[in-house]
Every structure is written in structure tokens, then in C-alpha cells.
Amino acid sequence: MPARVTTLKELAASLGLSITTVSRALAGHQQIALKTRERVAQAARQAGYVANTAARTLVSGRSGFVGLVLPIRGPHLVDSFLGEFVTGLGEGLVAHGADLILATAAQDQAELAVLRHVVESGRADGVVITRIAEVDERLAYLRNRGFPFVAHGRLLDSDFAYNWLDTDGAHAFGEAFDMLYDLGHRHFGLVTISEPMTFRHLRQDGLAAAIARRGDPSVRLDVATASRFDRGARIQAVNRLLQGPSRPTAIIALFDELALTVMEEAARTGLTVPRDLSVIGFDNVLASAYAPPGLTTFDASIRQCAREIADMLLTIIAEKPAEPLTRLIRPALVSRASHGPAPRTRKMTPA
Amino acid sequence: MPARVTTLKELAASLGLSITTVSRALAGHQQIALKTRERVAQAARQAGYVANTAARTLVSGRSGFVGLVLPIRGPHLVDSFLGEFVTGLGEGLVAHGADLILATAAQDQAELAVLRHVVESGRADGVVITRIAEVDERLAYLRNRGFPFVAHGRLLDSDFAYNWLDTDGAHAFGEAFDMLYDLGHRHFGLVTISEPMTFRHLRQDGLAAAIARRGDPSVRLDVATASRFDRGARIQAVNRLLQGPSRPTAIIALFDELALTVMEEAARTGLTVPRDLSVIGFDNVLASAYAPPGLTTFDASIRQCAREIADMLLTIIAEKPAEPLTRLIRPALVSRASHGPAPRTRKMTPA
DNA sequence: AGCAAAATTTAAAACGTTTGCAATTTCGAA
DNA sequence: TTCGAAATTGCAAACGTTTTAAATTTTGCT
Incomplete structure (x- = not known):
């Protein structure tokens, strides 16, 4: 069993290279000789080396996380919305190597406070907000803060543009x-x-x-x-x-x-x-x-929407497009048996 | 509107104090004069200061996150398991100021690889694993690694003890x-x-x-x-x-x-x-x-179980109990109308 | 063989926080 | 006053990575 290599320093030492070179080799920089890159990749793989997220985030400013604030709801969670939404986000994120962080807002705790905490602590590179309210302070906050986000849902009218995806x-x-x-x-x-x-x-x-x-x-x-x-x-x-x-x-x-x-x-x-x-x-x-x-x-199709939201958000984070991204999804009619022709005679409600 | 204070350094400068003192004051250390603690708390609140998670994690070795690996399932997510489970975890975690990170395993990607990545990158202080298989390499890995975890479900027999919660x-x-x-x-x-x-x-x-x-x-x-x-x-x-x-x-x-x-x-x-x-x-x-x-x-009662799992995991992380924690939950019969007395005469199936 | 340019590698700073240890201030008693 | 202890504050190192700028080695030409 291979010795446990936890840090770049150890990996570098075992290879007789500097930390810098190993870091660059793993990142695939062209300036590092191909032979060296391969040697490093091989050693890293064999040692099971994984870069420390905190250190990487600290220096690069990118956490690789997308945040979602989870409001605790009543005792009866009557739908599969959350599960589908989270699954969809996960699908969208995994393609780009990003992960999801779920911050829970306790019932008495304002969702905005939790959102703020997620943003200000640098835990996430962007956030998704759902269940847009008529007057939504989250939207205003994120907008002022200039923080990347995508809203699932829309405001009725707003004096500013923002990124959203909504079902029509x-x-x-x-x-x-x-x-x-x-x-x-x-x-x-x-x-x-x-x-x-x-x-x-x-x-x-x-x-x-x-x-x-x-x-x-x-x-x-x-x-x-x-x-x-x-x-x-x-x-x-x-x-x-x-x-x-x-x-x-x-x-x-x-x-x-x-x-x-x-x-x-x-x-x-x-x-x-x-x-x-x-x-x-x-x-x-x-x-x-x-x-x-x-x-x-x-x-x-919540799951599909969530997947697209993830895509949108990652695009926004990576490319900072000048124009906001918006997307209106037309929901599909699922025709089952609860509708039919209007009754001919108006029946009164039975006593 | 208050100047945006992002770092401890700035906050300290604005207060005329050293970074050390401000850090300790915010952490509530007794050695810092009460008056100073109050002054710092006030300033931090007013400035909306939130400590950078990456930096804190890097130095303290604790991320404040609990990980869950999310296997992407088929196109039809037919239950609300994930939503309830995640909600329950969130409820359990929020009480202790912890958050959840959800790492998605793409369909072709082994769940173990994703779990490994979460653990080795230091993203989480502990993980939850679900859907225990007869031979489960995740369990073996976590056990060898000595990494805090709680399993939702059990092995049939194992030569080692571990933390689990299961429904009976x-x-x-x-x-x-x-x-x-x-x-x-x-x-x-x-x-x-x-x-x-x-x-x-x-x-x-x-x-x-x-x-x-x-x-x-x-x-x-x-x-x-x-x-x-x-x-x-x-x-x-x-x-x-x-x-x-x-x-x-x-x-x-x-x-x-x-x-x-x-x-x-x-x-x-x-x-x-x-x-x-x-x-x-x-x-x-x-x-x-x-x-x-x-x-x-x-x-x-998935939600309740998940909440307890969160509690267990946080206990394990904080206290490293010598004996593993285990918990068997007796599910409650929900008596509806699909069962009744056995039919008297055996009817053959209609042609 | 010698030299400039290209290729490759490295030293050191930086990210923002916590913390061991040392320095400074305050305070009461001599 | 002055001194020692207690209370309070600060310096500097450390966490593990990325990155700038510089150093070193190799290569191609003459």
C-alpha cells in the first residue's frame, strides 16, 4: 500500500521536484516538459493525491462550489421538488467538476442571512435562488453585491436585469x-x-x-x-x-x-x-x-430546469457575460383523466 | 452604507487593533477584555464581516461541512427520498452551524472515486453514506482511512464496528x-x-x-x-x-x-x-x-432518521467516541386499506 | 567551442485565518 | 513611587496551494 501523500510538498519531495513544478504539472501547463508532466501525473495517481480545497480556494479565489439555500419547511414535505431540483443541479454541475453546497436556513432564521453568509464567507462562486417572492430582498442583495446567481423564477417587474430561468x-x-x-x-x-x-x-x-x-x-x-x-x-x-x-x-x-x-x-x-x-x-x-x-x-420538468440553471450559472461564473441570461421553459401538458367535456345539465351540489 | 469589509485585516485596521485580537474577540476568548469584545462584535456586525471559510478551514483543519455523495439515478426519480433525506440532514446540521456538501457521481463514475475526492480534498469533516451494498467498498475505505462517517443502513456481517443508523x-x-x-x-x-x-x-x-x-x-x-x-x-x-x-x-x-x-x-x-x-x-x-x-x-420517517444521522456524525466529529454509535429505528405501520382478511374461497385468477 | 534564445524549473510571495509565544499595559500592594 | 502579577494585546508562523518573476538548463546556430 502506497504511503499516504497528503500534500503537494510531500509529493514534490518524493519526486525530487519543486512544489511549483508539481503544481503546474498537475494543472497541465504546457511550460512543464511533457515527460515531467507524465511522471508527476503517474506519481499523483498512484499516491492518490488530491489537492486541498481550502488552500486552492484561498489562493485562487474560486471554491468550485455553487450554493443553494434550503429553507426548512413544515413537517410534511409533500413533493419531490427538492430531490429533483438537487439532482438536476448535481447533473449540471458534475460535468464541470463543480459541487453543490446546501446551506440550511432554520425556520426562524431569515433566508437572506444564510444567503449572505454563504456569499460573504466565500464558500460558493455563485448561488441559485428559488421561490421568488413579489418583493425579494435576496435578488436585491445579490444584485448589489455583484455576485453571480441564477433565479429559478422571475420578478413581476424589475428595474434591473438579472439571470433567470422560469417555467412559462x-x-x-x-x-x-x-x-x-x-x-x-x-x-x-x-x-x-x-x-x-x-x-x-x-x-x-x-x-x-x-x-x-x-x-x-x-x-x-x-x-x-x-x-x-x-x-x-x-x-x-x-x-x-x-x-x-x-x-x-x-x-x-x-x-x-x-x-x-x-x-x-x-x-x-x-x-x-x-x-x-x-x-x-x-x-x-x-x-x-x-x-x-x-x-x-x-x-x-424540474430536474431538467435545474440542470440548465446549473449550466447557466457556471457560464456566468466563468465568462461573466455582459447580457443577462434568461430562459423560459414551456411546460408540457400531461393529459390524464381528470378533465372532459362540460356537463350538459347543471347539477346542483348534492345535499 | 458601510464600507465593504472583507477581511480581518481591514476590520482590525478600522478598529485600531491587531488581527490577532480581533480574531480572538470574535471567537469569544475570555482573555480579550469584555469591552474590546463588544466593540469588535459591534463593528463586525455593522460591517457585515464574515470570516473566509477557506482560510479558516486551512488553518484549523475543520471545514464545517458534512459530505454526501449523490449518485445520479435514472431519468425517473420516483420518490421523495432524496428531498426528505437532505432536508433532515440540513435540520440536524443547522443547529450546529454545519452545512452540507453534495458531490454528484456521474453515472459512469464510481461513487467511491467521488467519495475519495471529497475526503482527500478536505472538503468535509465527515460523510454520510446511504444504500449500503452487500459488499461495500465505501465502508472499507472510510474505515481504513479513519474518516468520520455514518452509514444509513448496515452490512449483513462485518468484522469491524462502525457507526450506523438503520430502519428495522x-x-x-x-x-x-x-x-x-x-x-x-x-x-x-x-x-x-x-x-x-x-x-x-x-x-x-x-x-x-x-x-x-x-x-x-x-x-x-x-x-x-x-x-x-x-x-x-x-x-x-x-x-x-x-x-x-x-x-x-x-x-x-x-x-x-x-x-x-x-x-x-x-x-x-x-x-x-x-x-x-x-x-x-x-x-x-x-x-x-x-x-x-x-x-x-x-x-x-426518512427525514427524522437523517436528522439523527446528522447529530450522530457531528458528535463523532467533535468527540471521537471510542465506541461506535448505532441506532435502529422501528418503522411505524401506516394502516390504510390495502390489507384485510384472507378470502374464504380461493378464487382462480380470471382468464 | 561559444553564445543567444528557448525550454524548463524554482524561489518566494500571497491568499485570510488561527494560535503559540512574547510583549505590553494595567493594577494592587508594598 | 515601584514592583510583580494579572490582564490584555500583538508578532509571526503556519495551513497548502497558485502564481509572478527570476534562475537555471537545454538547444540550435555559427
Whole structure:
């Protein structure tokens, strides 16, 4: 078994070369004789030498890490978003030899403070931020700081440009409306959340725009709002829609979790999906395939998006492009069995 | 807006103190006058000073990171394991100010090589390894290297002790058998995988032990095996169990994904769960709650386990306990609607 | 053989922090 | 006052690497 070589100094000594030469040889500099480069590479491989990250980072100013702040959420992690996102980032990063660092923000701790810490400590060369809020201090901070970042999601309007990748929720919601309209639906319901996330507005606006495009005054839209994290309130909101004197024939939910609640409540109150009610979600979470009769939804392909975000960020770090990079991904309709033609006769909700 | 203070040197200069004093003051050393400590803390806070991680790591030998190697899996990430695991680790780490680094192993790249790189580069003070294989070179490497680690899962037998946390799959499978036996089932099916993971043996052995404990010769167990990653083969294996001349009245699946396949295939071939067939899974993935009629399974509470793993690892790093830490978590039965009394009359499979 | 240019190697500084040891200041008692 | 001890602060080395600038060796020509 080979002697444990931990440092460049030891490796250099064992080769009878200077630290400088070994360092350069390993980095593949042309100025080092080919024969020497090979000899060094061979010795390093055999000794299992790996350069110390801290030392390299300290002198080069590059850590080779990309940061992601992980907000601790409630006890029920109901989707695979994080897993897919992280996997996608990993895939994107590994191609360039970069790694991911995940800094956790404790529940009471502002996410901004953790982000700041990651940036100021030099742990990462760039960061990814997700779940963009209407007024997002992270964006302002990173922008002021001039620190490389890519946002997953967008601001509604901003007086500055930045790098982002977003799924085109507006387009998806327009598509959902058009499809349902063509199936004869005229009375729509929208289940949405009260949290100030921008994706909510983007999707709602896309729906409103699609409605406006039709110019059909008989189209009606009822909106029910609840907190994202309060399951009880969500169920209540859904039932406000379902139990009114006149009930929508089609409900579009801001995301699958809400759509699944709609389907559960519909079933509980004796409605059959899609005969009595069409439901469309967004995200294509795993459960949407299993929840009967199968939820029609949009696939945002989180993993693929994350991979592209990683690519974008590495490009930004390496090349500092003058123009910001932006990318709008059109989500794909996943047509399952939760939507269908509008019912002919308006049935009242069963008592 | 305060001048940007990036280094200790600048902060010290602005305070008229030496670097040493400021460093010690920030570290809270008693030998520095309280008044000075307060003055320094105030200035640091106001300037937003954060110590450079690379420099600190280099000199102290501690990075404050815990590593996890992320194997890239197939295109379909069907569960929320990674997300929950990472969230749990984050929760456990944040309490001690540690962060997580995720190193991705490209598909063709051996996970061991990536692990080695993480360890040898000094990026992490300890690592977590998951999905323990029957013969696991990672364990041997870390052990030889004397590097702090915690395994999520166990070897079947080993000639050395190490730190691990595992869910007691053997107990769960015994419990599942006992419950089904008491419901009158005598003919069992087991759907398992061909991959050499230890958890497979632990669970199967638990089942075998429970069967042996009953000492009832009328108990019969059919086993179907398929690759974890080949959906077609999995479906075939399930159907071998379902379509035989005499079919089990209860099927236990190694994990939920297989159990869901059983339920799908049962429904497809006209069997009603749980009237004709009881099905029990393991993991309690999200979809198991939605897949009709609701899968009875065991909840391994990945998130909680991960949090404990983080705690264990930080303890190991800080205190280097002489005895290895081990922890066996008993998974909780999640009783849904996929199991019931054994059918009275043996129905043949419908043609 | 001798010399300039090219090729190859090296010494030393720098990155920003922690820390052993020494220097300085403060303070109470003689 | 003055002295010694205690309290407080500072110098300088060290961590392991990259990189600038300079030194050394080799090569090609005459």
C-alpha cells in the first residue's frame, strides 16, 4: 500500500521536484516538459493525491462550489421538488467538476442571512435562488453585491436585469383554459394561494389573458384563496368553490397539491371527476398519476430546469457575460383523466 | 452604507487593533477584555464581516461541512427520498452551524472515486453514506482511512464496528406477516429486487424469521425477483406471482414502488384489493396514500432518521467516541386499506 | 567551442485565518 | 513611587496551494 501523500510538498519531495513544478504539472501547463508532466501525473495517481480545497480556494479565489439555500419547511414535505431540483443541479454541475453546497436556513432564521453568509464567507462562486417572492430582498442583495446567481423564477417587474430561468406558467394556464373552453366549459374556478410568490401572479395573469382573448362575456371565473401551508384553510377554500349555489364545471389549481385537494373534496361530496367536474393542476407531482382518475396537469420538468440553471450559472461564473441570461421553459401538458367535456345539465351540489 | 469589509485585516485596521485580537474577540476568548469584545462584535456586525471559510478551514483543519455523495439515478426519480433525506440532514446540521456538501457521481463514475475526492480534498469533516451494498467498498475505505462517517443502513456481517443508523426492516416485515397471518392468510407472496443491497436481506430475513416463529407448515411463501430499475421486468415478476395456478392471498413488497406495481397489476387483471388480495409495502411514499384503495405500508420517517444521522456524525466529529454509535429505528405501520382478511374461497385468477 | 534564445524549473510571495509565544499595559500592594 | 502579577494585546508562523518573476538548463546556430 502506497504511503499516504497528503500534500503537494510531500509529493514534490518524493519526486525530487519543486512544489511549483508539481503544481503546474498537475494543472497541465504546457511550460512543464511533457515527460515531467507524465511522471508527476503517474506519481499523483498512484499516491492518490488530491489537492486541498481550502488552500486552492484561498489562493485562487474560486471554491468550485455553487450554493443553494434550503429553507426548512413544515413537517410534511409533500413533493419531490427538492430531490429533483438537487439532482438536476448535481447533473449540471458534475460535468464541470463543480459541487453543490446546501446551506440550511432554520425556520426562524431569515433566508437572506444564510444567503449572505454563504456569499460573504466565500464558500460558493455563485448561488441559485428559488421561490421568488413579489418583493425579494435576496435578488436585491445579490444584485448589489455583484455576485453571480441564477433565479429559478422571475420578478413581476424589475428595474434591473438579472439571470433567470422560469417555467412559462402563464402559457400553461392559457392552454388549460383554451382546452377547457373548447370542451364547452364556461364557468371556471381557480384555487390559488395567499403567499406573495410571483409564480402565482404569472399563472393567474396567463389565465386572465386567455379569457380576455376569447372575448366571451359568458365566461365566469370564481377564485378561492388560501394559505399554502394551512391544509384546513385549503379544504375550506375548495369547498367554497364546490358548495356555492352555482358551481364551476372546471377548476384550475395553482399547483397539483391544490388540485389533489379539489379531487378529494369532489369525491367526498359525491361529485365524479371528470363527469361533473374537470380539474387541472400544475407540477405533475408523483401522486397526481395515482390519484384517481389521474390528474391532468403540466410537467415543469424540474430536474431538467435545474440542470440548465446549473449550466447557466457556471457560464456566468466563468465568462461573466455582459447580457443577462434568461430562459423560459414551456411546460408540457400531461393529459390524464381528470378533465372532459362540460356537463350538459347543471347539477346542483348534492345535499 | 458601510464600507465593504472583507477581511480581518481591514476590520482590525478600522478598529485600531491587531488581527490577532480581533480574531480572538470574535471567537469569544475570555482573555480579550469584555469591552474590546463588544466593540469588535459591534463593528463586525455593522460591517457585515464574515470570516473566509477557506482560510479558516486551512488553518484549523475543520471545514464545517458534512459530505454526501449523490449518485445520479435514472431519468425517473420516483420518490421523495432524496428531498426528505437532505432536508433532515440540513435540520440536524443547522443547529450546529454545519452545512452540507453534495458531490454528484456521474453515472459512469464510481461513487467511491467521488467519495475519495471529497475526503482527500478536505472538503468535509465527515460523510454520510446511504444504500449500503452487500459488499461495500465505501465502508472499507472510510474505515481504513479513519474518516468520520455514518452509514444509513448496515452490512449483513462485518468484522469491524462502525457507526450506523438503520430502519428495522426485519421487524417491520415480521410485523406485516404476523398481522396478515392473524387475518387468516397462509399463502404469501414476496416481491423483491435483484440488486445486492443489504436492506433486501434484512427485510427478507425478518419475514422468514416470523414465518419460522409460527411453526405452521401450511404457510407458503412465493418469491418473485426483478431488477429495481427495469419497470418491465418488475411488472413481469409481479404477474408471475399473480398469474400462477394458485395465487397468494397476500403480497408483501420490498418497498412501496413494488407494492404500487402489484396494486396496478391486480387492478388491471380484475382483482380487487383488499378483497381478493392484500398488499403491504414499505417506505410510505407520497403516492401510496393516493393509490386506491390506499396502500398499507411502513413509514421509515426518512427525514427524522437523517436528522439523527446528522447529530450522530457531528458528535463523532467533535468527540471521537471510542465506541461506535448505532441506532435502529422501528418503522411505524401506516394502516390504510390495502390489507384485510384472507378470502374464504380461493378464487382462480380470471382468464 | 561559444553564445543567444528557448525550454524548463524554482524561489518566494500571497491568499485570510488561527494560535503559540512574547510583549505590553494595567493594577494592587508594598 | 515601584514592583510583580494579572490582564490584555500583538508578532509571526503556519495551513497548502497558485502564481509572478527570476534562475537555471537545454538547444540550435555559427
